[in-house]
Amino acid sequence: MKQRSNRFWLWLLGALMVLSGAIAFWVFTRTAAGTTAVVTLDGREVCRVDLATLTEGYTVSYTGEGGITNVVEFAPGGVRVREADCPDQVCVRQGWIKTGVAPIVCLPNRLTIKITDGQPGQLDGLVR
Amino acid sequence: MTTKRLTTCALLTAIALTIFVAEAQIPLPFPMPGMKLGLANVVTVYAMFALGPKDTFLILLSRILLGSLFAGGSTLFYSLAGGLCCYLSMVLLRRFLSPKQLWVCGAVGAIFHNLGQMGAAILIARTPQLIYYLPVLLALGIPAGGFTGLAAQLLKERLGDRVP
Numbered sequence: 001m002k003q004r005s006n007r008f009w010l011w012l013l014g015a016l017m018v019l020s021g022a023i024a025f026w027v028f029t030r031t032a033a034g035t036t037a038v039v040t041l042d043g044r045e046v047c048r049v050d051l052a053t054l055t056e057g058y059t060v061s062y063t064g065e066g067g068i069t070n071v072v073e074f075a076p077g078g079v080r081v082r083e084a085d086c087p088d089q090v091c092v093r094q095g096w097i098k099t100g101v102a103p104i105v106c107l108p109n110r111l112t113i114k115i116t117d118g119q120p121g122q123l124d125g126l127v128r
Numbered sequence: 129m130t131t132k133r134l135t136t137c138a139l140l141t142a143i144a145l146t147i148f149v150a151e152a153q154i155p156l157p158f159p160m161p162g163m164k165l166g167l168a169n170v171v172t173v174y175a176m177f178a179l180g181p182k183d184t185f186l187i188l189l190s191r192i193l194l195g196s197l198f199a200g201g202s203t204l205f206y207s208l209a210g211g212l213c214c215y216l217s218m219v220l221l222r223r224f225l226s227p228k229q230l231w232v233c234g235a236v237g238a239i240f241h242n243l244g245q246m247g248a249a250i251l252i253a254r255t256p257q258l259i260y261y262l263p264v265l266l267a268l269g270i271p272a273g274g275f276t277g278l279a280a281q282l283l284k285e286r287l288g289d290r291v292p
Contacts, residue, residue: 003224009232016239017270024263043254066202087152087199102260105161105253108203109200113254 005086031099034117037079039072042110049074050118067111079113094101136291137183137190144171145192149198161258162206162245162265165272166238168195173218173234173280177227179292181219188215205252206245213244230284234277238269 035052038045041062057075059082064070070091073082078096091106096097103114148168156163168191175184192211196204217240218233225232242265250258 003226006229008205009229013232013235013270013274017267020267020270024267027260027263040253040255043252064202090156090159101257103255103257105249105258107161107206107249108199110202110253112253112258114145114255123238
């Protein structure tokens with residue numbers, strides 16, 4: 001491979017950017033297959049709640065190995081991190097998730113919350 | 129390693145760490161796990177072309193290890209995976225780029241940083257669905273990386289072959 005022109009790189013990287021943007025748009029307009037919220041902490045599933053059958057909301061606190069705590073609020077039809085003492089607060093600002101495929105993530109505490117169809121997935125089975 | 133080389137590496141590590149800590153204070157426009165400007169990468173790109181891969185590795189590794197002390201939480205493994213992927217891509221790409229193309233190094237580095245970080249996050253959190261964030265991280269990371277690379281390029285042009 002030889003050196004390429006600036007124009008070559010501009011087109012290549014520009015195309016990658018537009019393609020990623022298009023896929024991102026497609027991803028965020030998709031909806032999840034079910035109504036079950038699955039909470040994972042430090043790589044282990046710690047909670048599974050069917051949001052469709054809830055009649056009133058409640059909160060649960062999760063403290064990871066790093067000593068950070070996320071207060072997760074389950075409510076009929078949605079789940080969110082209500083408060084957290086992580087440094088970036090990204091999980092709190094993500095707000096409620098209801099039907100989206102993108103999970104809530106607290107990277108510093110290794111906590112994720114996703115919406116699934118309630119069936120243990122193949123990937124889950126493989127990991128265990 | 130001569131004393132001058134050691135001092136240069138220490139200086140660049142200190143600059144990178146300062147940028148890293150200062151950047152963490154900038155609030156994100158919207159919540160996106162794993163998203164950041166990556167301004168500390170200016171130092172990595174600059175060092176890669178001004179000092180070479182060996183010194184850059186030491187600077188990058190020191191910055192990541194020290195940076196994780198300031199970041200809080202268990203973020204070391206994400207940064208380490210992202211940083212190493214980014215570093216390897218830059219080492220391979222380096223010889224195919226002219227001095228006017230450091231911005232490419234920044235953009236490609238950003239892509240591989242995101243790939244490495246995403247891989248680590250999926251393994252650690254055991255949540256494959258995190259991959260849904262990858263496209264948006266790439267779409268935003270490519271221009272951000274391009275600009276940090278461009279900053280390094282302009283810095284290199286100003287300093288010439290003089291190493292600080």
